[in-house]
Amino acid sequence: MKISNSLKYFVLAILLISITSCNAGSEKFDEQTAGFLMGLWHGFISLFSFLVSLFVDGVDIYEANNNGNWYNFGFIIGVSAFFGGGTKGSCRRCK
Numbered sequence: 001m002k003i004s005n006s007l008k009y010f011v012l013a014i015l016l017i018s019i020t021s022c023n024a025g026s027e028k029f030d031e032q033t034a035g036f037l038m039g040l041w042h043g044f045i046s047l048f049s050f051l052v053s054l055f056v057d058g059v060d061i062y063e064a065n066n067n068g069n070w071y072n073f074g075f076i077i078g079v080s081a082f083f084g085g086g087t088k089g090s091c092r093r094c095k
Contacts, residue, residue, distance in 0.1 A: 034063040039071035043078020 034042070042049070046061055053059040063071065 034066040034071050036070040036074040038063065039066065039074025040078040041074075043075040043080075044082045046075075046079055047082065 042061075042063055049059060049061045053061060062075070066072075
């Protein structure tokens with residue numbers, strides 16, 4: 001079964017919209033501080049958040065209303081998980 005290009009672009013657009021709909025900067029909507037899991041999620045979608053923040057005002061990469069070190073820890077783990085972390089060094093073959 002061959003999938004048309006228009007269907008691929010439609011699915012890609014829906015995926016990008018759903019990923020960027022949960023960006024950081026939601027302190028206006030609820031008073032709850034972002035914790036470890038939200039830091040993990042915001043770190044994972046940081047590339048998409050950055051691209052959207054170039055064109056849309058009010059979109060942040062980093063949540064200002066966070067609980068401190070646990071949010072930062074989750075954010076760093078999320079960024080390293082998305083961008084590959086240290087796994088690229090372990091793929092080298094020993095000669």
